[in-house]
Amino acid sequence: MKGKKESKTVVQEAWIKxxxxxxxAKYLLIDDIVSKHKNMEGSLLPILxxxxxxxxxxxxxxxxxxxxxxxLTRAEIQGIVSFYHDFANAPSPLPIIKLCGAEACQARGYxxxxxxxxVVANGRCQIETVYCLGLCSAGPSAxxxxxxxxxxxxxxxxxxxxxx
Amino acid sequence: xTRKISISDDALAIACxxxxxxxxxxxLVPDAEIIRTSSWGMHWLEPLVEIDGQGFGPVSIRDVExxxxxxxxxxxxxxxxxxxxxxxNRLTFARAGKTQPLSLDDYEAMDGWMGYRAAxxxxxxxxxxxxxxxxxxxxxxxxFPAGIKWxxxxxxxxxxxxxxxxxxxxxxxxxxxxxxxxxxxxxxIEGMAIxxxxxxxxxxxxxxxxxxxxxxxxLRTAIAHCANIVAPFDIEVRVGAGVYVCGxxxxxLESLEGKRGEVRAKPPLPxxxxxxxxxxxxxxxxxxxxxxYILAHGARAYADYGMGRSRGTMPIQxxxxxxxxxxxxxxxxxxxxxxxxxxxxxxxxxxxxxxVQAGGPLGAYHPPAQFDLPFDYxxxxxxxxxxxxxxxxxxxxxxxxxxxxxxxxxxxxxESCGKCTPCRLGSIRGLEIFDRMxxxxxxxxxxxxxxxxxxxxxxxxxxxxARTISSDLQLIRDLCDTMEYGSLCALGGFxxxxxxxxxxxxxxxxxx
Numbered sequence: 001m002k003g004k005k006e007s008k009t010v011v012q013e014a015w016i017k018x019x020x021x022x023x024x025a026k027y028l029l030i031d032d033i034v035s036k037h038k039n040m041e042g043s044l045l046p047i048l049x050x051x052x053x054x055x056x057x058x059x060x061x062x063x064x065x066x067x068x069x070x071x072l073t074r075a076e077i078q079g080i081v082s083f084y085h086d087f088a089n090a091p092s093p094l095p096i097i098k099l100c101g102a103e104a105c106q107a108r109g110y111x112x113x114x115x116x117x118x119v120v121a122n123g124r125c126q127i128e129t130v131y132c133l134g135l136c137s138a139g140p141s142a143x144x145x146x147x148x149x150x151x152x153x154x155x156x157x158x159x160x161x162x163x164x
Numbered sequence: 165x166t167r168k169i170s171i172s173d174d175a176l177a178i179a180c181x182x183x184x185x186x187x188x189x190x191x192l193v194p195d196a197e198i199i200r201t202s203s204w205g206m207h208w209l210e211p212l213v214e215i216d217g218q219g220f221g222p223v224s225i226r227d228v229e230x231x232x233x234x235x236x237x238x239x240x241x242x243x244x245x246x247x248x249x250x251x252x253n254r255l256t257f258a259r260a261g262k263t264q265p266l267s268l269d270d271y272e273a274m275d276g277w278m279g280y281r282a283a284x285x286x287x288x289x290x291x292x293x294x295x296x297x298x299x300x301x302x303x304x305x306x307x308f309p310a311g312i313k314w315x316x317x318x319x320x321x322x323x324x325x326x327x328x329x330x331x332x333x334x335x336x337x338x339x340x341x342x343x344x345x346x347x348x349x350x351x352x353i354e355g356m357a358i359x360x361x362x363x364x365x366x367x368x369x370x371x372x373x374x375x376x377x378x379x380x381x382x383l384r385t386a387i388a389h390c391a392n393i394v395a396p397f398d399i400e401v402r403v404g405a406g407v408y409v410c411g412x413x414x415x416x417l418e419s420l421e422g423k424r425g426e427v428r429a430k431p432p433l434p435x436x437x438x439x440x441x442x443x444x445x446x447x448x449x450x451x452x453x454x455x456x457y458i459l460a461h462g463a464r465a466y467a468d469y470g471m472g473r474s475r476g477t478m479p480i481q482x483x484x485x486x487x488x489x490x491x492x493x494x495x496x497x498x499x500x501x502x503x504x505x506x507x508x509x510x511x512x513x514x515x516x517x518x519x520v521q522a523g524g525p526l527g528a529y530h531p532p533a534q535f536d537l538p539f540d541y542x543x544x545x546x547x548x549x550x551x552x553x554x555x556x557x558x559x560x561x562x563x564x565x566x567x568x569x570x571x572x573x574x575x576x577x578x579e580s581c582g583k584c585t586p587c588r589l590g591s592i593r594g595l596e597i598f599d600r601m602x603x604x605x606x607x608x609x610x611x612x613x614x615x616x617x618x619x620x621x622x623x624x625x626x627x628x629x630a631r632t633i634s635s636d637l638q639l640i641r642d643l644c645d646t647m648e649y650g651s652l653c654a655l656g657g658f659x660x661x662x663x664x665x666x667x668x669x670x671x672x673x674x675x676x
Binding site: 108130132151 | 175176178179180207208210333334335336337338339341342374375376377378400402403404405406407408419420421422423424425440481482483484485486489490512521525555557558559560563567568571575578579581
C-alpha cells in the first residue's frame with residue numbers, strides 16, 4: 001500500500017512541476033489564495049471567487065492543480081465550477097454587461113431593450129442576462145463590474161457601452 | 165452654520181446617479197456637510213436629497229443649482245411628513261433614511277443594541293419565549309415560525325451550532341434584504357447575535373448573493389466595526405456565485421460547505437443536522453432584522469401589528485411597472501389593491517394594470533379582480549399564490565401572459581439544481597410546449613384559409629385527433645401537477661403558481 005501511494009505522489013509532482021514551470025507567477029498567486037482561505041470551513045467557494053477575480057476564469061489546468069492541493073478529485077472541482085454561473089472556464093474577451101432580465105425589469109421594458117441593444121453591443125461587449133439586481137423599482141437595470149445602472153433605455157445603455 | 169445635505173448611498177440611489185449628484189453638491193457648496201445615509205425607500209424620488217429636513221427628488225446634476233438657490237420645483241416638503249412614509253409602520257426599517265449605515269453612533273442613538281443588551285440579561289429560554297410570543301414567522305417565503313426553529317436548535321445537543329443568515333435574495337421584485345444590509349447592517353448583526361444567544365451558537369454566516377457587491381462591502385466593514393460589541397459571537401460573510409436555487413435553505417448550506425448548491429431532501433431538518441451536519445438556524449435577513457425590535461420593545465408590541473396568524477409588519481417591496489415604487493413596511497392585512505393603486509399609484513406607464521405578480525418568480529399572477537386580497541400568508545395561500553419575500557411586481561396591459569408563463573418555465577430550467585426530475589426536466593418540457601403553442605398560433609395566423617396546413621405538425625398524428633390548444637394546456641396542467649407534488653424544493657414545486665395563474669386568469673393570451 002505504502003509503495004503504491006508514494007509512486008502516485010511522484011507522478012503528481014512531475015506534472016505539477018511542469019505546470020508551475022510554465023507559469024510560476026500564476027501558481028504562486030493560487031498558492032497564496034489557497035493558503036489564505038484553507039483554514040476556513042467550506043473554503044472552496046471563496047477560493048474559486050478569488051481565482052475567478054484574479055484570472056477572469058477557472059481554467060482546466062487550474063482545476064487540476066486545485067484538485068491536487070485541496071485533495072479533491074478533478075471531477076468534483078469541475079462539477080462545482082460548472083454549477084455556478086459566476087465561474088467561467090475561459091476568460092471573456094469582451095467586457096461583460098450584466099443586464100437584469102427578471103420579471104420586474106421585464107415589466108419595465110427589458111425585452112425591448114435587449115432586442116434593440118444587441119446590434120450596438122455586437123463586438124464591443126458581451127451581454128449576459130442575470131436574474132435580479134435588486135433594483136426592481138427602477139428597471140431595466142444593469143451591472144458593469146460592480147457599478148450599477150438603473151432606469152435604462154436604449155440610449156442610456158448605448159452610452160454606457162460606448163464608454164467601456 | 166454649515167448646511168447638512170443628506171443623499172443616500174444605497175445601490176439603487178447610486179444606480180440612479182446619487183454619487184454624481186453628491187459630487188455636484190460638494191463642488192457647488194464646499195462648506196456644506198454632505199452626509200451619505202441609507203435610503204428612505206421612496207425609489208421614484210431617488211436620488212432624493214434632504215436639506216434641513218426638506219426633501220427634493222428626483223435630483224439630477226442639472227437640478228443641483230436650483231435646489232441650493234431655492235428655486236427648484238422638485239421640493240416634496242418635509243420628508244418625514246410624506247404620505248408614503250406616514251402611512252407605514254416602520255419597525256424593522258425604523259432607521260431607514262435617517263442614519264449613516266456604518267456609523268455606530270447613529271445606530272446607538274436610534275435604539276441600536278437595545279435588544280441585544282436585553283437579550284444578554286434574559287437568557288436563552290426567555291428570548292425564545294419572546295420570539296414565539298411575537299408570532300414572528302420566517303420572512304424569506306416559507307413563513308415557518310421562527311421561535312419553533314430556534315427552540316429546536318436550542319434543544320438539540322451539539323458542541324458547535326450555527327446561525328446562518330440567508331441573504332441570497334434572488335426573487336425578482338425584492339430588494340428589502342439588500343436595503344437593510346446596505347442601510348442598516350448593524351441591525352442584522354444584532355439580530356444574529358441575539359439568535360446566537362438564544363440557541364447557544366457562537367458562529368454566524370451571512371450568505372450574500374454576488375449580485376449585491378455594495379451590500380457585501382458594507383457588511384464586511386460593519387462586522388469589523390462591531391466585532392467587540394457582539395463578541396464572542398463571530399460572523400463571516402460568504403458570497404454566492406450567481407445561482408438562484410442557493411436561496412433555498414438546504415442548497416444554501418451545501419453551497420456554504422463548498423459544494424454544488426443542490427437541495428437536500430428533508431428530513432433531517434437543518435435545525436437538527438444543518439451546516440456541516442450541526443444544528444443550524446437558517447433565517448432570512450428580514451426575519452433576523454425583526455428580532456432586535458422584539459427584544460427591545462417586547463413581544464406584544466410586535467404582535468399587536470398584523471392579522472390572524474400573520475403577526476407584526478412586513479417590508480413590502482413595490483416594483484415593476486409602478487409609479488411609486490419602493491419599500492413600504494406595514495402591518496399584515498393591507499389589501500393588494502391598496503398597495504398597488506393607493507400607495508403605488510398604479511402603473512408607471514399610465515396604462516391600466518393587467519397583472520400583479522406577488523412573491524417573486526415563483527408567485528402567482530393576480531388580476532385586478534383579486535385586488536381585495538388581504539396581504540397575509542393564509543389569504544394568499546388560499547388564493548393559489550404566496551407572499552414569499554414580500555415582492556410585488558406590477559405589469560401594465562402590454563404584458564403578454566403566455567410570455568410570462570413561458571418565462572417561469574425558462575427560469576426554472578435555467579436555475580434548477582438538477583437534483584430532482586420534475587424540476588430539471590419538467591421545466592424544459594413546459595418550455596417546449598409553450599414554444600410549440602406559439603409556433604402553432606403563428607402558423608394558424610399564416611394559414612388562416614387553409615385548415616389542413618394549420619393542423620399541428622406531428623407528422624404521425626392522426627389528423628382528426630391532432631393537438632389543439634386545449635390539449636396542450638391540459639398537458640401543461642398535468643406537468644404542473646407533477647412538478648408541484650414531485651419536486652424536492654420550492655423552485656420546481658412553485659413554478660406552477662405563475663404558470664397556472666396566468667392560464668387561469670388570462671386564457672385569451674394562450675390563444676384559447
